[in-house]
Structures are given as C-alpha cells and as structure tokens.
Amino acid sequence: MNRDHSRVRVLLLNAALGPLDYSVPEGMHVEYGSIVMAPLGPRKIPGVVWEAERFPADEIDANKLRPILEVRELPPLSAPLRRLIEWTAQYYFASPASVLRMVLSSGAAFSDKRPIVEYQLNGNVPDRMTPQREQVFAKLVDVQGTISELAYKADVSIAVIRGLEKLGAFDRSEVSAFSNISPPQPDFAKVDLSQDQLAVSTVLRDAVKARAFKPYLLDGVTGSGKTEVYFEAVAEALRQDRQTLVLLPEIALTEPFLDRFKARFGTEPVSWHSGLKQSERKRNWQTLASGEAKVVVGARSALFLPYKNLGLIIVDEAHENSFKQEDGVRYHARDVAVMRGLHEKIPVVLASATPAIESRHQVEQGNYEQLVLPARFGGATMPEIEALDLTQDVPPKGSWLAPTLVNALEENLEKGEQSLLFLNRRGFAPLTLCRTCGHRIQCPNCTAWMVEHRLTRRLACHHCGHVMPQPDKCPECEDEDSLVACGPGVERICDEVKMLFPQARTAIVTSDTIWSPAKAADFVHQMEAGGIDIVVGTQLVTKGYHFPNLTLVGVVDADIGLEGGDLRAAERSFQQIAQVSGRAGRAEKPGHVYIQTRMPNAPVIQALVEGDRDGFYEAETESRRAAGAPPFARLAAIIVSSEDNSEAMETARLIGQTAPKVDGFNVYGPAPAPLSMLRGRHRHRLLVHAYRSVDLQHIMREWLVKLEWPRAVRVGVDVDPYSFV
Known part of the structure; x- marks a missing residue:
C-alpha cells in the first residue's frame, strides 16, 4: 500500500x-x-x-x-488481474470500470450468505387460465429458478409469475449459493494416446510444470484428438494444485465437453456461461475465487473471473468469431487470453483445426510455438470432399438440394448411417415479399429484412430481436395470400428433406432450437442413440461434436459466406466448411462431403476439395500482406449512432474532418453503416488503418478526447474489428 x-x-x-x-x-x-x-x-x-x-x-x-x-x-x-483490467481498458478503448464489471459480474462479490429463493411448478392449475399462464405451464415443466429467471424462460412478465405464485401454482425452496464440490482426479481414467498425441502432450505438461508464460498453437486436423491432448496438460495442472480455464465458443458445446471431462477426470468441471441460474453463478464464482474450483469451462466472459491460482488457459476452437464481443467492451477473448497468460506467467493453448491467420502469423514471428497433430486418431481417415456445381447439377424448381446430394442422402439412409446438411441461415426464409406489389417486410428498428420462422409462426429480426406475427396480408397493398418466402433457411431445407424422405427422423440444430447446454445434451444423446437420421443445422454443428455414425455432410450453399466486403470472408468460409466437413467419418466408417456451389473454381472451394489447407492459407496470407490488411497492419472502427440521423451524421463528419495527419495512419469515411439503422438508432462508420509501427491507441485517444458531440450521440471504438456492418 x-x-x-x-x-x-x-x-x-x-x-x-x-x-x-x-x-x-x-x-x-x-x-x-x-x-x-x-x-x-x-x-x-x-x-x-x-x-x-x-x-x-x-x-x-x-x-x-x-x-x-x-x-x-x-x-x-x-495484481495480474488488475494489470489485465488496465490493459484491456487501454487497448479496447473501454473504461476500467466497464472491464471491472465483467470481473465482478455475478453479484457474488456483493451478496450476503442468505439462501436464494427459487420456485418450481407443483401441478396446481388455477381455475382461470390466460394465454400467458398457459405459456408458463408449457415452458416451465421441471424448471426451477428465481421469479425473474422463470419469467425470462417462459417469455412472460414477472407479474404473471408472481400472480401464479400467489395462487399456489409454485413450490418455494431455498437454495444455498455455497457448497462443496468434488475435485477432478488427474489419474481417474486410463489414457491411450498415439505417438503424435503423446509427443505434444509431453510439451504441454512440461509447460505447466515450468510455470512460465508461453503461448502454444495446438494445430490438429478435425478428429485428431486435440481435447485428449490438452486434457493431459489439465491433469498436470491438477497435480500442481493449480486452476485451469477452458474457453469454449458456444455454450451449446458445454454439455458434450462436460461428459468427456467427467469420463477423463471422474467429475464435472465448474461451468460459467449465460445459461446458469443465479444460485449457480454465485456458487461457481465463490468456488473459483476461493480456489476450490480447479477447472472452469466457460464462454468468453469466464476469462475475467478472479481465479485464485490460475496455472493454465486453453482456448478451444480458437479461430471462432464468437470469441469477439461486439458490444460493451469490444474485446477478443483469444487475444485477451494470451495477455492474461502473460500477466499470470502461465502457458496458454490455442486449439484449432483451422487456425486464424493472425495466430499462424504469430507462429511465423516466433511469438507462439506450433504443435501439430497431422492425422485423425485411431486410424480414421479424412472424408472425401466433392464440389457440386449448381449450374450443372441443378436442383428441381422450388428445391435447394442437387440430385447428386439427394441420391447420397438416400444411400446413407439405406445403410443406416447419419447425415448432416449445413446452411448458415436460421429460420425458414431470409426474406418475405409481396408477389403483388413487391413490398419486402423490413424490421421497424433496423435496416434488415425480417426472417420467417415457420416453426414459431413468427417473423424475426436477427439483429435486434424484434418479433412479429406472420401477417395474413401484405402490409403495403393489403393483398391477401400474396406473401412469399424467398431463399432457403434451415427450416425450409428440413421441409424439403421431409418431403423427399418422409421416413427419415430429422432434427434442426440452430441457436433457436439449441439455446442451452441441456438442449445440446439432449441432441447429442439422440444422435448417439441413433434417434436422428438427418440433421439440418447452422454453424452450431460445425464444431466440437463427435458422432461415429455420421458419414455424410452436405453444404447446401457454400457461396453465402463469400458475399459482401468482409476481409475475412474467404478465411471464414474455409474454416466453417472445413469444420463441418470434419464431422464426417470420424470413426471406422469413411465419410463423404458434398459442397453445393455456383463457383466451383473459387480458391476456397478448390482448396477444400484438394485438401490443400496450407496452400489456401499461404495465398490468403499473401493477399492480406499485399493489401496491408491484418495481421500486417491494424484496423479500428469508429461507430457513431443516434436516434437523430442528422446528429449522428454531423458527429461522424466532425470526427472525420479532425482526423490527425500522421504517417502510416489513415482514416476512411464517414459513411452510413451497411446496417444503417440498428435498434432504432441511425449508424455511421469510419475506418482507421494504421501500420504496425504506429501507436494506434495513443493517436486515437489524443484525437477523440478533444471532441465534443451531443449527449444523445454514442461514439464507439472497435479495435481489431471482426464485424463491418
């Protein structure tokens, strides 16, 4: 002091x-x-x-x-956590208090030790039922939680839950936020590793023993057993009585991970994600802060928790874009994980079958050590990949699946093997328009089309969450039965599959259907039990899952990800398709992947078909170098928004006109954002491009701190942006 x-x-x-x-x-x-x-x-x-x-x-x-x-x-x-808070605030243009709020987010730090009161339906149905009450009884079967949690899960107001509680529809119980947990056992299960796995795991175990900062890129093909390898590093941390943090990109992956972890270590790790109840969050926060929780698996926010004795950080699927937070403190968990490792003086493992170009560049610079697992575990082979040219292999009118893919699905069904159709587009159709007047139904809060979700009979905006019933007639010309769905979403593809194969058992896997670890676990158990024949899913199914009987993957529209001006579009498409292809043939049975495309000669498609990952990365890296794009230069976005468009526009112009004149530092814009209205706010963007030798943060801070704009205008800075909308 x-x-x-x-x-x-x-x-x-x-x-x-x-x-x-x-x-x-x-x-x-x-x-x-x-x-x-x-x-x-x-x-x-x-x-x-x-x-x-x-x-x-x-x-x-x-x-x-x-x-x-x-x-x-x-x-x-x-002290290491305090230094990380300072670094994150400085690097990402956030207030230190905003970063600190993520550390103390659970409320556990400020709550007393009184039990938390939770409620559960007891079967007593009131005489008078309303639609909202019926919704509660439909959605809260076997669900226990606080009144606010139950209201959120049932999608009703708190008053509805309180009213039913007064009528005796809920049982009340007190749940302690403090309890003992059984520690994982490092030698619980016998481990059978290949020679490659053994060599890599030895390096990671030695790194944990060394208690020094060292970033590793664990680069292994899909199915090579990366999880089993880094589990050996976790076991070593347990032997050292130190804590491990494992970051996963999606909470839907948590439950399958917990099962694998329990099989290896005899008990589940402590979880940290948005699906936890209040009592669970308080309990888990307390146990990790005290050091009682030895292994924590969680979403990106788990990175800022106050671990007592952290010894290892693992970022699984480290290439995933969902590690980048797009609002609030706009940090990238992969990069902050490395910085936390630096401050804590511990090893950090970035695991991926398709590493980000930024991570590969760090290896080339000598900053990260690359550990390679070149082959699938247990003799399984990589799937055969074939491109289907949709201009030649044309789907029937009104259909989206090419005849070759349909035949392959039929053969797979006859063999009793499972298939996966991948389309990274939720809902039934991305656009609803009127065939009479051409009106397109748009979100009232955003410059985005409303997406039809036929399963829930709703139109939804995937940007702000606005939901509305499907109209019976056109809102513009009021013509009835004139609205048509344009383009396919996963629901529409699933309908096509059901028409083609009425005997097949299908499942739709998106964030709309798999919104919690429990839902993910149910899906996994159904797949493992052979209860599903054909899965239709979004990027949620591209990673982490291991289904031995899944032998066929069809990519419905490989061209979606190549549209638009995103500098990472080609890389992201390659990663997604390579990852979803990796779900096929992960055991004894060989796998086959069909990629539907209208651009079979595109470099991304060619690299996937030929299995030339390194060639694709080298070409993509060189194009980035030539363009002066990350990782060879740095970008920062400035997003200006207001409910008043003229105020937003004037502020954006002010920022652009006062841009500093510094060599190697350029400012482009302002221009209306591609998504020019979001949640009722008009948006304008500027893009800053700077050489690596330039102190981007210092220049921008000196520039922006001198400016004044109306109180209703928000100006946000996104360092190392991943979204350009």
Whole structure:
C-alpha cells in the first residue's frame, strides 16, 4: 500500500466516473485489490482498492474524503488481474470500470450468505387460465429458478409469475449459493494416446510444470484428438494444485465437453456461461475465487473471473468469431487470453483445426510455438470432399438440394448411417415479399429484412430481436395470400428433406432450437442413440461434436459466406466448411462431403476439395500482406449512432474532418453503416488503418478526447474489428 494508510484510491463500478479517493476508518484493513463498498452521494456502490499511481489524479484534501463503508470478506483481486483490467481498458478503448464489471459480474462479490429463493411448478392449475399462464405451464415443466429467471424462460412478465405464485401454482425452496464440490482426479481414467498425441502432450505438461508464460498453437486436423491432448496438460495442472480455464465458443458445446471431462477426470468441471441460474453463478464464482474450483469451462466472459491460482488457459476452437464481443467492451477473448497468460506467467493453448491467420502469423514471428497433430486418431481417415456445381447439377424448381446430394442422402439412409446438411441461415426464409406489389417486410428498428420462422409462426429480426406475427396480408397493398418466402433457411431445407424422405427422423440444430447446454445434451444423446437420421443445422454443428455414425455432410450453399466486403470472408468460409466437413467419418466408417456451389473454381472451394489447407492459407496470407490488411497492419472502427440521423451524421463528419495527419495512419469515411439503422438508432462508420509501427491507441485517444458531440450521440471504438456492418 501507499505510505499514507489512511487514504486509498478506489475504482468504482461506475463507468461514468474515474477512480475516487476515500479515507480508511481506523481499525479497517484494506489492501490493493480489496473489494469494498463505498459511498457515492446517497448511494452505496461497490469498488476495488487500486494503486494510486496507476490512475493519477489531483490530490484532494484528506478532510474532504468520505470513509469506506465496508470490506467484503473475499480474496482481493490479484495484481495480474488488475494489470489485465488496465490493459484491456487501454487497448479496447473501454473504461476500467466497464472491464471491472465483467470481473465482478455475478453479484457474488456483493451478496450476503442468505439462501436464494427459487420456485418450481407443483401441478396446481388455477381455475382461470390466460394465454400467458398457459405459456408458463408449457415452458416451465421441471424448471426451477428465481421469479425473474422463470419469467425470462417462459417469455412472460414477472407479474404473471408472481400472480401464479400467489395462487399456489409454485413450490418455494431455498437454495444455498455455497457448497462443496468434488475435485477432478488427474489419474481417474486410463489414457491411450498415439505417438503424435503423446509427443505434444509431453510439451504441454512440461509447460505447466515450468510455470512460465508461453503461448502454444495446438494445430490438429478435425478428429485428431486435440481435447485428449490438452486434457493431459489439465491433469498436470491438477497435480500442481493449480486452476485451469477452458474457453469454449458456444455454450451449446458445454454439455458434450462436460461428459468427456467427467469420463477423463471422474467429475464435472465448474461451468460459467449465460445459461446458469443465479444460485449457480454465485456458487461457481465463490468456488473459483476461493480456489476450490480447479477447472472452469466457460464462454468468453469466464476469462475475467478472479481465479485464485490460475496455472493454465486453453482456448478451444480458437479461430471462432464468437470469441469477439461486439458490444460493451469490444474485446477478443483469444487475444485477451494470451495477455492474461502473460500477466499470470502461465502457458496458454490455442486449439484449432483451422487456425486464424493472425495466430499462424504469430507462429511465423516466433511469438507462439506450433504443435501439430497431422492425422485423425485411431486410424480414421479424412472424408472425401466433392464440389457440386449448381449450374450443372441443378436442383428441381422450388428445391435447394442437387440430385447428386439427394441420391447420397438416400444411400446413407439405406445403410443406416447419419447425415448432416449445413446452411448458415436460421429460420425458414431470409426474406418475405409481396408477389403483388413487391413490398419486402423490413424490421421497424433496423435496416434488415425480417426472417420467417415457420416453426414459431413468427417473423424475426436477427439483429435486434424484434418479433412479429406472420401477417395474413401484405402490409403495403393489403393483398391477401400474396406473401412469399424467398431463399432457403434451415427450416425450409428440413421441409424439403421431409418431403423427399418422409421416413427419415430429422432434427434442426440452430441457436433457436439449441439455446442451452441441456438442449445440446439432449441432441447429442439422440444422435448417439441413433434417434436422428438427418440433421439440418447452422454453424452450431460445425464444431466440437463427435458422432461415429455420421458419414455424410452436405453444404447446401457454400457461396453465402463469400458475399459482401468482409476481409475475412474467404478465411471464414474455409474454416466453417472445413469444420463441418470434419464431422464426417470420424470413426471406422469413411465419410463423404458434398459442397453445393455456383463457383466451383473459387480458391476456397478448390482448396477444400484438394485438401490443400496450407496452400489456401499461404495465398490468403499473401493477399492480406499485399493489401496491408491484418495481421500486417491494424484496423479500428469508429461507430457513431443516434436516434437523430442528422446528429449522428454531423458527429461522424466532425470526427472525420479532425482526423490527425500522421504517417502510416489513415482514416476512411464517414459513411452510413451497411446496417444503417440498428435498434432504432441511425449508424455511421469510419475506418482507421494504421501500420504496425504506429501507436494506434495513443493517436486515437489524443484525437477523440478533444471532441465534443451531443449527449444523445454514442461514439464507439472497435479495435481489431471482426464485424463491418
């Protein structure tokens, strides 16, 4: 602590304020990282005691300082975590308080030890039923949670749940947020590794023993057993009595991972994702902060939790775009994971069958060590991949599956093997228009088309979440029976499959149907039990799943990902199709993949068919180098939004006109964003391009901090952007 023990600087959970100074009452012990409650006006808000020199401020007279009210009985935030908070705030143009909020997000740090009250339906149905009450009884079977959690899951107001609770429809129970957990056993199961796996796992075990920072790119083809390899590093961390964090890109992957983990270590790890109940979040936060939880598996937000003794970080499917957060603090979990490893002085493993070009570049620069698993485990072979030219192999009118693919599906059904059709487009159809007047149904809050979801009989906006019933007539010309669905979504492909193969058992796998780990587990169990013949899914099925009887994959429209001006479009398409292809033939039975395309000669398609991954990456990397695109230069987006378009436009122009003139630093725009309205706000964008030698953050901070704009205008900065809409 500083020499003056009677005053401290506190970083409050208030993004609008910087750190404030407080006095320390006599007899109260605080240290750097202590979680405290402090007064702010008439309120009492949480914060963390920080080193004053990290946040310089004008000295305030000691007599004017208000005292800290309370120190929470929790471990202080460690110095490495405090440095990570500072780095994340500085790099991604966020307030330190916004980053700190992710560390203390569960509320566990500020809650008392009273039990949490949860409710569950008991079968007592009230005499008077409304549509909302019927919805509650339909959606909350065997569901237990707090009133707010139940209201969210049933998609009704809290008042509806409270009303039913007063009528005796729910049983009330108290759930402790504090309980003991059984630790994983590093030697619970016998492990059978190939020579390649053994060599790589030895490197990772030694890295854990060394207790030093080292990033590794675990580069293995789909089905090569990357999970089993990094499990050996987890086992070593357990032997060292240190904690491991495993990041997964989708919560739908959590349940299958938990099953594999339990088979290896005898018990499940602690989970951290948005699907947890309040009581589970509090319990898990407490156990990882105390060091009791030895392994945590979670979504990107798990990266900022206050682990007591972290010894290893693993980022699985590290190429996934979902590791990039697109709102709030716009960080990339893959990159922040490496920085946390640096501050904690521990190894970081980035595992992927299709590594990002940025990660491969770090290997070439000598910053990461590459560990390669070149073959599938247990003698399984990579699937045969074939492109179907839709201009030659033409689907029948009104259909979307080419005859060759349909024949292959039929043969697979006859053999009793499973098939997967991949289309990265949720819903039934991406566009609904009127055949009479040509009107297209658009979201009222966004410049985006409403997507038809026939299963729920709704139109939905996939950007803001706006939902509306399917209209009976055209909203423009009021002609009845004139609305037609244009283009295919997964629901439409599934309908086509059912018409072609009425005897086949089908399943749709998207974020609309697999929204929780429990739903994912149910899907996995059905597949493993042979209860599904044909799966139709989005990118949710492209990664992490292992189904030995799945031997056929059909990519319905490989050209979708190549549309638009996204600099990562080709790379992303390659990754998605390579990943979904990797679901086929993962055991003894050989696999076959058909890629439907109108551009069979496109470099991406050719590389996939020929299995020339390295050739594709080399060509794509060279095109990035020639264009001065990441990773050879840096980008930052400036997004200006307001409910008043003229205010947004004027602010964007002000920012563009005042752009600094610095060699190697260029600003393009402003221009209306491709998605020019989102959630009722007009949007304009500027793009900053800078050489690696330029201090991007310093220049932008000096530039933007001097500008003023109307209070209703929001200006956001997205460093290393992945979305350009």
